Amino acid sequence: MRPSRRALIAAAPALALAACGHRDVAQPLPPARPLKATARFPVGTSLMTGELQEPQFVGLVRSNFSQITPEWEMKMERILGADGSLHFEAADQIAGFCRDNGLRLHGTTLVWYSQDPPAFEALKDNRAAFEAKLREYIGAVMGRYKGLARGWDVVNEAVAENGDGYRGGVWAAGLGDDYARLAFEMAREADPGAVLFLNDYNLEQMPAKLNSFQRLAERLLKAGAPLTGLGTQSHLDISLAKGEAGVAIKALARFGLPIHVSELDISTVGGDFSLGGDASRLEAQARIAGEIAEAFAVLPAHQRYAFTVWGVRDKDSWLRGGKSGHPDDQPLLFDDDGRPKPALSAIEAAFARAK
Numbered sequence: 001m002r003p004s005r006r007a008l009i010a011a012a013p014a015l016a017l018a019a020c021g022h023r024d025v026a027q028p029l030p031p032a033r034p035l036k037a038t039a040r041f042p043v044g045t046s047l048m049t050g051e052l053q054e055p056q057f058v059g060l061v062r063s064n065f066s067q068i069t070p071e072w073e074m075k076m077e078r079i080l081g082a083d084g085s086l087h088f089e090a091a092d093q094i095a096g097f098c099r100d101n102g103l104r105l106h107g108t109t110l111v112w113y114s115q116d117p118p119a120f121e122a123l124k125d126n127r128a129a130f131e132a133k134l135r136e137y138i139g140a141v142m143g144r145y146k147g148l149a150r151g152w153d154v155v156n157e158a159v160a161e162n163g164d165g166y167r168g169g170v171w172a173a174g175l176g177d178d179y180a181r182l183a184f185e186m187a188r189e190a191d192p193g194a195v196l197f198l199n200d201y202n203l204e205q206m207p208a209k210l211n212s213f214q215r216l217a218e219r220l221l222k223a224g225a226p227l228t229g230l231g232t233q234s235h236l237d238i239s240l241a242k243g244e245a246g247v248a249i250k251a252l253a254r255f256g257l258p259i260h261v262s263e264l265d266i267s268t269v270g271g272d273f274s275l276g277g278d279a280s281r282l283e284a285q286a287r288i289a290g291e292i293a294e295a296f297a298v299l300p301a302h303q304r305y306a307f308t309v310w311g312v313r314d315k316d317s318w319l320r321g322g323k324s325g326h327p328d329d330q331p332l333l334f335d336d337d338g339r340p341k342p343a344l345s346a347i348e349a350a351f352a353r354a355k
């Protein structure tokens, strides 16, 4: 019989304590304090303009987070029209929310293999025109949020899905394999003060992908690209083995660059938890959340760029929507009713332990 939601929430602190490896759960954790009050570094979430109309959502963001990543409205798909025109109304709304609430902004993303807008498709056989258009786009977008955006995902998901090689979509077609270095140089010209990230996913789960990501970072740095930050998206799930959650952070730390846990969510579907049901799924999620939070929190201060979750409440998650979405997935730190979950307590406990 599934435990009631009320029973689960009541058990949350104890579950979190158990999930942090403290088996003596006699004294449950105190209710989690707002995350940003405990962290010695920015704690972020993604959002989109529609969510800014919801008072509960806005309240949770204001209480817990200090940085915002627009989930999609600062990407080319929303800004760049088919005719090459630029549309900033949604992005400006999010930027305004950040300014009004003293929130740092992180921009995602400038060059992404999975977005090949018609305005660039049309130029891919004319390198000079393609390069000029990309320089103009990056200059316009980054220039608009200069001083508010602390950093940008300049190149997103450049490593092949299986980790064997690289992908560049229309960007490689238009600029050749050197597209990533050029994008970083254009970004540096556009905002000399921004932290410029290479960002990717499955770096915890796939050693081959983590290796290729590091080789690309090394190649870019060797070529003189102004790569100044490394992002691990950290889209995880509860089947992740003990000790795996911090693998990417520990590997990337050697570069000495700021690290961004940029899109954390921990899917609770899948895996063999049929025995324990919801409680064991949420305990597994809290264990993993505590592990990655610990790995990030113990980094040297100059390498703790931000710890960002990809949404606020479970129902806000991309994992609930679309064809591959799962209506029962509980991937985030607050439940559908905006109540904190064991994973939030586990993260808060890890942040509190950090120096």
Ligand code: G3I
Pocket: 048, 071, 072, 075, 077, 108, 201, 233, 263, 318
């Ligand atoms: O809100 C509009 C709606 O009004 C319209 O009717 C509908 C159909 O056009 O589109 C809706 O916007 C969609 C938006 O999500 C909100 O649901 C966009 O089309 C859709 O492209 C957008 O998807 C985003 C996706 O990136 C592509 O930008 C997801 O929200 C976002 O979670 C996802 O985030 C990515 C990261 O950028 C990179 N890492 C993986 C991560 C998850 O896929």
